[in-house]
Amino acid sequence: MIFSLVRNFILESCRTVGRSILHFFESVGRLSSFAVRSLYFIFVPPYYPRMIFRQFIDIGYYSLPVVGMTTLFTGMVLALQSYSGFSRFEAEGAIATVVVLSITRELAPVMAGLMVAGRIGASIAAEIGTMRVTEQIDALRTLATNPFKYLVVPRIMAGLLMLPILVLIGDIIGIFGGYLIAIYKLGFNQAGYLNQTWEYLEYMDVVSGLVKAAVFGFVVALMGCYNGFYSDRGAQGVGRATTNAVVSSSILILILNYFVTQLFFGS
Amino acid sequence: MSALFSKKTPVTPKIEMDNVHKAFGSNKVLQGVNVSVNPGESLVIIGGSGTGKSVTLKCILGMMEPEQGTIKVDGQDITHIRGKERDKVAEKFGMLFQGGALFDSLPVWQNICFGVLERGLITRKDAPDYAVEKLRSVGLKPDIAYLFPAELSGGMQKRVALARAIAGDPEIIFFDEPTTGLDPIMADVINDLIVSCTKELGATGLTITHDMASARKIGDKIAMLYQGKIVWVGDAKKIDKSGNDYVEQFINGRAKGPIETYV
Structure with missing residues (x-):
């Protein structure tokens, strides 16, 4: 009797684990196929210029206030935090460099990616x-x-192209946020701060951030389209698709952020 | 010689399903469906919920692929075709969805002209006038052309969906539960419109419904689907004398009979 119960419990556990593993691989396969098809159809006409334009406005233009606010305050906080931390070992002079490198390489693309994931x-x-x-x-x-060409491709294109533009604007606003705090609150010299900002900024710092933005834009649009496309029936199904889209794209943004950073600066 | 002329030439069915099977995992939905619809004919498939009516329609439309059997349109095997070949066959079809399935983000005129614009049959400049013409043919006033679907009543949405279904002058029109969710009077109006539009176009009709009033009005022939198989097919006028237990239980709405109902 006990033996039979234990055996059933083990079998049921194995079945549950097996089912979950199969479901996971099925989802990964379906998502990969969806991603490949999304990229393939970008190069296959017909195109829908009205839909593409609408998505550019939705994803790009309407996300601008959110991304602008986020990067502005991130730059301001960064300047303030760096000052209070760096002043302990008299390295306040590095604040401008810290702000510009952090914003362009990391914070603007990641913050913009997460904000757009939530919104779009x-x-x-x-x-x-x-x-x-x-x-x-x-x-x-x-x-x-x-439906792939009509619904998915315009959104993927908008994600790929609009997020780098948003991040470029976010870079400028974020750096400006740090500048505001440094000059008007911490009393830095304007020319000296700006000089420090440009001196250590390299072309690759900005490019890596823009590449990250394009990857994140693709991920956000892809996860939104994928989860919507395979949404279950009913209001609950759509609700779950929405949650999954935001959670999965946010997690993927953080994971891919590491790999893109490794690609650019790992060596 | 006269014998030669009197011989009937065999008509190629507009739609032909032969031994079509479709399953979802262990759930066998279609288990050998055989259906044939001649050009200009209107076939209504009746059956309870979950008997495979919608799956039958989706298999013909190419939204689902059967595991076994063949589906032919105008004698062409379309069971497994894809891409441009599928798009070409789709141009012959018009479809009225159960809930209308109008595009929320587009005004009525764009909804109606979506397919014809897509196929380049009319220009964008001519589209509003074309939509108004189609609106008139389903008994709607031109001023709703610029409204959005959310601003229309259920009956109006159904009519707009019908206008969209006939906009491309299709050879075959599918009607998925056309009267569901409508009051009896509006349901009868929709039935009349379906009959008049189909006859006007000379189109072949395939309707799935469980509304018997609708089936009797729309159909030339009625087929009954039960447990994934056609259990009876015959003239719509003869349905009351079908002599089939399944059909009799269904059309009389009796709880007791050969059709198993699970509560």
Whole structure:
């Protein structure tokens, strides 16, 4: 009796673990196939200029206030924190360099990526998920329109191209935030601070941040589209797709951030 | 010689399903569906929820691929075709979805002209007038052309969806539960519109429904689907004398009979 119970428990546990592993690999396979198709269809006409333009506005223009505010205050906090920390060993002069390198290499792309993931990833998943639930995606197919080209490609293109632009603007605003605090609160000399900012900034610092932004933009759009496209039926299904889109893209942003950093600065 | 002329030439069915099987894991939804619809004919497939009506439709439309059997349109095997070949076949189809499936983000005129614009049959400049013409044919006023679907009532949405389904002058029109969610009067209006639009276009119709009033009005022929198989097919006028236990239980709405109901 006890032997049978133990055996059943072990078998059930193995079954649960096996099912989870199979489900995981199935999801990874489906996501990979989705990502490859998304990139492939970017190069295959027809294109939908109106949809692409709409997504550029949605993802790029409307995210600007959020990204601007985030990077502005991040730059300000960074200057303040660096000052209070660096003053312990009289290295206040490095504040401008710390601000510019941190913002361009790390903080602007990651903060912008996370903010856009929250704002856009959720909205993409909810919109496409609702279209799935209300059969609008099936309707596209019956109207001889490839839903991938009509819905996914414009969003992926907007994510890939708009996030680097947002991050470039975020870089400028973030550095300006640090400058404001350094000059008007900490009493730094304007010319000296600006000189320090430019002196150690290299071309690659900005480029690496923009490459990260493009990767993050792709991830946010991809996870939003993927979760929306495979959303379960009903309001609960769309809700879950939205949550999954934000959580998965945020985690992927943090993981990929390490690998892109390793690629640029690992050696 | 006269015998030669009197011989009927065999008509190629517009839609033909032969022994179609479709399963989702262990759930066998279609278990050998055989259906044939001649050009200009209207076939209604009736059956309870979960009997495979929608799956049958999705298999023909190419949204699902059957594991076994063949589906032919105009004699062409379309069971496994994809890409441009599929798009070409899709141009023959018009579809009225159960919930309308209108695009929320587009105004009515763009919804109606979506397919024809996509195929380059009309220009964007001509599209609003074309949409108004289609709106008139489903009994709607031109001034709703610039409204969004969310601003319309359920019945109006259904009519706009019908206008979209017929906009490309399709050869085959599919109707998925066309009267679900409508009051009896509006349901009858939609049924009348379906009949008139289909006849006007000379199109072949395939409807799935469990609304018997709708089935009797729309269909030339009715087929009954049960447990993934067609259990009866015949003239719509003869459905009351089908002599089939499944059909009789279904059309009379009896709880007791050969159709198993799970509560």
